[in-house]
Structure formats: C-alpha cells, structure tokens
Amino acid sequence: MKRVRVPGALLLAAGLCVPWPRAAAETGATLSTRDTTVRLAAMADAPRLVSLTGQHSPAWKNQAAETLPPWVEREGRRLALHWRLVPGATIEEPQHVAFVYETYRPRLQLTWEWFVRAPFGPVEHTITIRNRSGVELWLPVFDSLRLDWQVPGAARLRNLYIEKGAGAPTNQGTHLDQVPAGYAWTGWSSTFAHPVPSRPREIIPFEAVFAPAGSAEGWFAGIEFSGRTRIALQRTATELTSDLGLDPQPGPVLTRLIPGGAFTAPRVFLGAFRGGPDGAGNQLRPWVRRVLGSPRTWANPEYPYTVNNSWGIGMSINDATARRMIADASALGFEMFHLDAGWFRGVGDWYPDPEKFPNGLAPIAEDAHRHGMRFGLWVDWSQAGIDTEPGALNVHNPTVRDWLVADVGPNWKPQAFKGQTIDLGVPAARDYAAREVERIVTSDHLNMLEHDGYLVAQGCTRADHPHAPPDPAHMQVEHYDGEDIVLSSNSTDVSYHAVEAYYNIYEHLRRAHPDLLFEICNDGGRMVDFGSAAHGDYFSITDSYDPVSNRRAFYDASHVLPPAMLETYVDMWPTPHPANFLYELRSGMMGWLSVMQDTNGWTPEQHQAARRALSLYKTQLRPLIRDAELYHISVRPDGIHWDGIEYWDSSRRRGVIFAFRGSSTDEPRHRFLLAGLSPGKSYRLHFEDGSSKDATANGQQLMQKGLPVVLPQPLTSELIFLTEN
Ligand SMILES: [Zn+2]
Structure with missing residues (x-):
C-alpha cells in the first residue's frame, strides 16, 4: 500500500488549481x-x-471564510478540489445547522455542521467529508475550527490553558498568559501524554481567551477527541487567530478515504463567557456533565464513589489480602473495592493468577458485593505479552504480531504490568479487544473497568493497516517502559483510527452494561480530554499521589472538567498527627476519592477519623462536588503556603471551603476571598474541626475582606461550611 507522493506545487503550478x-x-x-x-x-x-x-457582550467578528481542503491524492497524484455549495442540502433547524458542499472531479461531499445540545454553554461544530468517487483517495487532514477574530490593537487579552497532570503536575499547571501582539502559543494533546523533545507538557485540549478587565468576557474552545490534536493561538496588531484540530506534525498527515467512506474532523465546542477563568469553568463544567457525561452515571446520587484501591499492597495482592482489604474498607464506609494491577497471569493474559486467586475474581467481586461495595478492576487490555496459555495475547503469534505498533525482538519481555500496544485501528485487533473486555466484565462481575498503560496507539510502524503508512526515512521508535511509542508522519492518522476504535468499543460496552463505570487512567493523568469525558466516567488526573500533587492536579483540571470526574489517588504519606492524616485525606477529597492504602495498617484513631471523613464526604461534600459552582480562591497549591477551593451551590444556598495550610511555620492564619455569594446576604459559617467558633458574616465581607482561617500547625486543613441565612 505504498504511495508515491508527487509534490503538489507541480500540479498547482501547472494551473490545475x-x-x-x-x-x-x-x-x-x-x-x-x-x-x-x-x-x-x-x-x-x-x-x-x-x-x-x-449573553451581554459585543460580538467577536470572524474575518476568514473556512479553508476547505484544496486537494486530495489519487494514486499519488494531487487533484485540485473546487468546492461548490449545494443550496438544496442546507439544514437549518433550531439546534442543528448544516451547509453542504461538493466537488465533482473527484466526487466528494463536505458537510459543515453546528449543533446545540444543551440550552446553555457552548455550541459544537464538525466537518465531514464523504468519498462518493468510487476510488480510494488520500485526504490531507484539516483543522476542525479556524478562528480569525478582529481585535483592536489596544485590547488587553489573556489566554487560559491547563496542563495534564501526567506523571506529576509541573510547577505551573494552570497558565494565564498575557496575549500581546506577537503572541504565538501552541498546546498539544494525545492519547498518552509522553514527552516529545521540544514540546512542553501536554494540555487538556482547551483554550479560553478573555479581557482581564471589567466583567472579564471572552470565548473558549476545546476539542472533543483523544487522538493527537493541537490548539494554536496567535495575535498580530489587529488579528487574533486560532486553529484547533488534529496535530499536523509530523507531516504531511494524510488519511485514507475508501470509496463510500468518510472522514470527520474531531468535534469542537465554542462558547462565550464572562467572569474570567471561574466564569468559563462554571459554564463549561455543567455543560460537560450534561452533554458529554453519561446520564445514567450522573443519575446515581452515589456518584462519585469513595474507593479503596489495592495498589496499597501492590503486585503482591491475592485472595486473602483482597478479602481483608474489603472487610476493613467496608467497615470504614468505602463504596467500591478497586483491584489494581497484580491480579492477572501475565500481560495480555487477562485471567486471574491461579496462585494468587485460585477461585478466580468472581468470588472477590461477590465478597465486595456482600459487603455492600462495588467491584472495579484494572486492565491494560490493549497490550500483548509472551504468555502462551489459551486466550493470551502473545507478541510472537503471527496474527497478533501484525497488530503490534512495532515488532519486538525474539528475547523481548514485557514489564510487570506493561507490554507492547496493539493498534486498535486494525479491525481484527479492535474485535479481539472488544471481545476481551466483554469477557472480563462479565466473568469477573465488574461494576467498574479501569484502563491503564499506553492503551490507544498514536504511532505505528505498519504499512498494511487502515491508517497511512509511516515515512520510513523519518520514523522514531522510542522504547518506553515496556512499550514502543512510534513517531512518524502517520502518527496523527494512527491515533485517529485507534481512538475511533476505542470509542466504538466503549460505546458497545456501555450499551451492553449500562451501569458499568469506566475509569480512564492511562498511566495516570495522560488521557484527560473531552473525548474521553464523553466515553468514560472519571479520570485519574495524575500519577503522583502525595497531597500537594493531588491538590495541584485537581486545581488545574477542575478549571475545565466536572470535579466529580477528577480522581486523585491518596497514597501513604507521613502523618504523625491526626490533623496531618485529615490533611492527606482531604487533599484527595475535593473530587473523586480513591484511597490507595491497605487500611488495615491504619491506627484506631485513623480508622475513626477516616470513618467520620467518609461519612461527611457522602452526606455533605458529595452533593456539592456533583452540583455546586467551583471557585479557585487561592493561588495554585505549592505545599508551602495556604491554598483553598470553594464550592457554592446557589440553588441549595450552601457551600464549603476546603482550606489547606502548607509547610511554612510562620503563617498560622490566612484570609480567603470568597466568590459567587450575594453581597447583601448573610451566611452562617461552620468550622468542621472547630478551628474557629461558628460565626455569621455577610457576602460583601466574605468576598472583599475575606474569610479568616486560623490553623496553628503546618500541614493541616479545615472544612468551612457556608449556609445562606
Ligand atoms: Zn497500525
């Protein structure tokens, strides 16, 4: 399937365009x-x-018409395209507008669509090209959205963008750039945030541009796709341009259009907002919940669950230790037992290890159920290893070998829980994976399936897969932690096909098991994007589990995603005093809480404190985490100074402040300037740990002078509940 490329300029120069x-x-x-x-x-x-x-703001005027694809390739030759509107095909409905264009030689149809899927928040946009020519064509991938706003030279603007938490949150995480003339920024996202030389930490594919003064109005846009994407923003003296879509590098990125086939550019959303970063977030988060989230998941008032995860024991987990964890976690009030890596025979051999689990996993699931808990399971289900038992995905099997993103040597061995990734974009590989996850979900009685590792390929060495072949002269294969990550001109197209297959598998699984939840982990914090938000229920947002990493990752991601979907794992951390233990727990309690410790090792005092904290989470905090508006009322956590998050639910007239004192020894008090309250209303303040006496204050005081919090010891915390009088 090798194609010979003819430089386009020759044909263009010959006057064909x-x-x-x-x-x-x-x-x-x-x-x-x-x-x-x-x-x-x-x-x-x-x-x-x-x-x-x-709602009340002046219009952002867009200067440029859409640049429709100017050519396609047929058998290596570029054919110029001349798009013409098909007036009779226009759809104009209150929630859907579509304009249709066609070319005649070759025959292609392009549908340019906009959607409204909620009464509030942003609108959405896609572009689809269908091949009606009867022959195979190769299409240069194009942006999903290109903006070219007119802006006055004097206008002050800011750009808000958010990094993924990945291995560990960086020192910045939440960016609020000034956008002067000459500004040029690009943010990248992929299925597995992995450092690419010369590129910064990946972003959650989103940007928000606003005027910092006045009511801080602006616009935001994001990409609803997990593959290799990028967002670019530039400003000149008079223009602000932005391009959102599939990553065009390394190029040239071409995708195959089979006869009768179609290519849809990743769906994007575009909205207007006021109120700066939290104004954008308080509009976007409910929209993500309403439009992208699973209605069935959100209808369960126990979502987000409180979870005990077996990684506290690590790979040495077995039947007896799992049962001991379940018994203690259940008595503490946890609602799900999550069996992490370590339970299987081998990588790609997703059957219970008979030495660790002689009766399989179903009895463990049933034990959790008997204890009133759900049962979740870790699986790295698109990775192959070297096991030879029936059902194992073996890298040396000739069929499987062709699914791998790259060949492995004869002496290759997987890591303890990572192997070589198969390319889900290959229909046979996708079908294997779909059958395998269905088997695991059913036979192991799962209530939750977590996927981990480098699950969805973003590069592949093969020339016989549905995606474009790589450019062998410009191809890097990086051996990373047991997996190969391939970078070539086909990487974006590989990720496009693999992500479509991944979504397809999860859509089928969701239909077959409507109450099954999906955790998107991918080595922690690496596949945090709006496409995953539309196909899973919650994200592991970072792969570091200490209190400051957890708070930093939460601070960042909670700008754009519902906090209920943001999971932090709470690991062992030095807690000499009960107040330090609460600080540790609460650092992971602002969204989805997963405690990654064997709670049998906790002291009686810690058991008592955790029981109380979990009960408070379920009765008081969870309703706010699900429904309330969220405000970032401090600078980003650094572990040294104070930090805090405010939830305020204007319909319940109730809220809570999570207040954390860092390690600094000379800052016993701090004032948090609250947000979202009514200046003239009065509010009762309840200090959960009794660090101050309960009090009453009015909204104006709380928002302008601030809420004073006093904590005599470093590395401690307080929860302050607010109720409107
Ligand atoms: Zn491939």
Whole structure:
C-alpha cells in the first residue's frame, strides 16, 4: 500500500488549481444557547463563521471564510478540489445547522455542521467529508475550527490553558498568559501524554481567551477527541487567530478515504463567557456533565464513589489480602473495592493468577458485593505479552504480531504490568479487544473497568493497516517502559483510527452494561480530554499521589472538567498527627476519592477519623462536588503556603471551603476571598474541626475582606461550611 507522493506545487503550478472568485453569502443561519450565539454564512465556495456573541457582550467578528481542503491524492497524484455549495442540502433547524458542499472531479461531499445540545454553554461544530468517487483517495487532514477574530490593537487579552497532570503536575499547571501582539502559543494533546523533545507538557485540549478587565468576557474552545490534536493561538496588531484540530506534525498527515467512506474532523465546542477563568469553568463544567457525561452515571446520587484501591499492597495482592482489604474498607464506609494491577497471569493474559486467586475474581467481586461495595478492576487490555496459555495475547503469534505498533525482538519481555500496544485501528485487533473486555466484565462481575498503560496507539510502524503508512526515512521508535511509542508522519492518522476504535468499543460496552463505570487512567493523568469525558466516567488526573500533587492536579483540571470526574489517588504519606492524616485525606477529597492504602495498617484513631471523613464526604461534600459552582480562591497549591477551593451551590444556598495550610511555620492564619455569594446576604459559617467558633458574616465581607482561617500547625486543613441565612 505504498504511495508515491508527487509534490503538489507541480500540479498547482501547472494551473490545475483555479480559485473561485469570492461570492456573497448565499444563505445564513444563527444558532444560540443561553450563553452563546454564532452567526453562520454559506458562500458559494466556502462556509463561514461570521461572529460569536455572548449573553451581554459585543460580538467577536470572524474575518476568514473556512479553508476547505484544496486537494486530495489519487494514486499519488494531487487533484485540485473546487468546492461548490449545494443550496438544496442546507439544514437549518433550531439546534442543528448544516451547509453542504461538493466537488465533482473527484466526487466528494463536505458537510459543515453546528449543533446545540444543551440550552446553555457552548455550541459544537464538525466537518465531514464523504468519498462518493468510487476510488480510494488520500485526504490531507484539516483543522476542525479556524478562528480569525478582529481585535483592536489596544485590547488587553489573556489566554487560559491547563496542563495534564501526567506523571506529576509541573510547577505551573494552570497558565494565564498575557496575549500581546506577537503572541504565538501552541498546546498539544494525545492519547498518552509522553514527552516529545521540544514540546512542553501536554494540555487538556482547551483554550479560553478573555479581557482581564471589567466583567472579564471572552470565548473558549476545546476539542472533543483523544487522538493527537493541537490548539494554536496567535495575535498580530489587529488579528487574533486560532486553529484547533488534529496535530499536523509530523507531516504531511494524510488519511485514507475508501470509496463510500468518510472522514470527520474531531468535534469542537465554542462558547462565550464572562467572569474570567471561574466564569468559563462554571459554564463549561455543567455543560460537560450534561452533554458529554453519561446520564445514567450522573443519575446515581452515589456518584462519585469513595474507593479503596489495592495498589496499597501492590503486585503482591491475592485472595486473602483482597478479602481483608474489603472487610476493613467496608467497615470504614468505602463504596467500591478497586483491584489494581497484580491480579492477572501475565500481560495480555487477562485471567486471574491461579496462585494468587485460585477461585478466580468472581468470588472477590461477590465478597465486595456482600459487603455492600462495588467491584472495579484494572486492565491494560490493549497490550500483548509472551504468555502462551489459551486466550493470551502473545507478541510472537503471527496474527497478533501484525497488530503490534512495532515488532519486538525474539528475547523481548514485557514489564510487570506493561507490554507492547496493539493498534486498535486494525479491525481484527479492535474485535479481539472488544471481545476481551466483554469477557472480563462479565466473568469477573465488574461494576467498574479501569484502563491503564499506553492503551490507544498514536504511532505505528505498519504499512498494511487502515491508517497511512509511516515515512520510513523519518520514523522514531522510542522504547518506553515496556512499550514502543512510534513517531512518524502517520502518527496523527494512527491515533485517529485507534481512538475511533476505542470509542466504538466503549460505546458497545456501555450499551451492553449500562451501569458499568469506566475509569480512564492511562498511566495516570495522560488521557484527560473531552473525548474521553464523553466515553468514560472519571479520570485519574495524575500519577503522583502525595497531597500537594493531588491538590495541584485537581486545581488545574477542575478549571475545565466536572470535579466529580477528577480522581486523585491518596497514597501513604507521613502523618504523625491526626490533623496531618485529615490533611492527606482531604487533599484527595475535593473530587473523586480513591484511597490507595491497605487500611488495615491504619491506627484506631485513623480508622475513626477516616470513618467520620467518609461519612461527611457522602452526606455533605458529595452533593456539592456533583452540583455546586467551583471557585479557585487561592493561588495554585505549592505545599508551602495556604491554598483553598470553594464550592457554592446557589440553588441549595450552601457551600464549603476546603482550606489547606502548607509547610511554612510562620503563617498560622490566612484570609480567603470568597466568590459567587450575594453581597447583601448573610451566611452562617461552620468550622468542621472547630478551628474557629461558628460565626455569621455577610457576602460583601466574605468576598472583599475575606474569610479568616486560623490553623496553628503546618500541614493541616479545615472544612468551612457556608449556609445562606
Ligand atoms: Zn497500525
């Protein structure tokens, strides 16, 4: 399937590309939510986003028409495309607008669509190209959304973007760049945040640009896809441009269009907001819950669960230790036992190790159920190893070998729980994985399936897969922790196909098991994006588990994703005093709590404190974590100074402040400037640990002078509940 590429410039220079004269709009349409209005126009040769307007804000005017793909390749030759509007195909409905364009030689159809899926928040956009030509074509991948706003030279602007927590949160995590003329920024995301030389830490694919002054109005946009994507933002004296879509590097990125097949650029969302970063978040988080989240998951008032995870014991987990953990965790009030790595025969051989679990995992699941808990399981289900038992995915099996993203040597061995990734974009590999996860879910009686490791490929050495072949002259194969990560001009296309297959597997699994939850882990914090949010229920947001890493990762990701979906693992950490133990627990309790410790090792005092903390979580904190607005009321946690998060639920008129004192020995008091309250209303303050007497204060005081908190010892915490009088 090798293709010979002919430089496009030759054909273009030969006069085959004749631009159409720019025409006036043939038709127009408007789509609105409560917060966002877009005006759209269909010109004869291209569609155009005309403007974006917020509830009360002036319009952002877009200057450029869409650049539709100018060519495709057929048998290595570039064919120039001349797109023409098909007026009769336009769809104009209150929640859906579509303009359709066609080319005739070769015959292609392009649908430029916008959607409204909630009465509030952003609108969404996709572009699909269908191949009606009857022959195989190769399409250069194109951006999902290109913005070209007119901006006055004097306008002050900021760009908010958020890093993934990955192995450990970096020292910044939440970025709030100034955007002067000359500004140029690019953020990248992929299925497995993995350092690429010359590129910074991956981002959650999202940007928010706003004026810092006044009511801090602006716009935000994000990509609902887990594959290799990038967002670029540039400013000149008069223009602010942004490109969102599949990562065009390394290029040239081409994707195969089989006869009758289609390519859909990753769906994006675009919204207008006011109120700066927390204003954007308080609009986006409920929208993610409503539009992307699983309605069935959110209908369960016990979501997010409190979890005890077996990694506290590590790979040495077995039937007896699992039962001991379940018994103690259940008595403490945990709602799910999560069996982490260490339970299986081998990598790719996802059957219980008969020495550790002689009766399999179903009796462990049933033991959890008898104790009133759910049962979750870790699986690295797209990775192959060297086991030879029936059912094992063996790298040397000739069939499996072709699914691997890269060949392995004859003496290759997997790591303890990582092997070589198969490319899910290969239909046979996808079908194997779909059958395998279905078997595991059913035979092991799962309530939750966690996927881990480098699960969804973003690069592949093969030339006979549905994706484009790599460029052998420019291909890197990095051996990373038992897995091979391949980088070549086909990497983006590999990730596109593999992600589509991954989504397909999870959509089927969800239909077959509507109450099954999905944890997206991927080595912790590496696949945190809006496509995963639409296919899973919660994210491991970082692979470091100490209190400061947990709070940092939460501080960052909670700008854009519902806190209920943000899981932090709470690991062992020095806790000489009960207050340090509460500090440790609460650092992982602002969203989804997973305690990764054998609680049998806790002291009687720690048991008592944890029982109380879990009960408080379930009765008082969880409803706020699910439903309340969230405000970042401190600088990002550094572990030295104070930090805090505020939840305020305006419908329940109730909220809570998570207050943390860092390690500094000379800062016993701090004032948190609260947000989201009514200046004229009065609020009762309840200090859960009794660090101050309960009191009453008005909203203006709390928002302008602040809420004083006094904690005499470093590395301690307090929860302050607020109730409107
Ligand atoms: Zn492949």
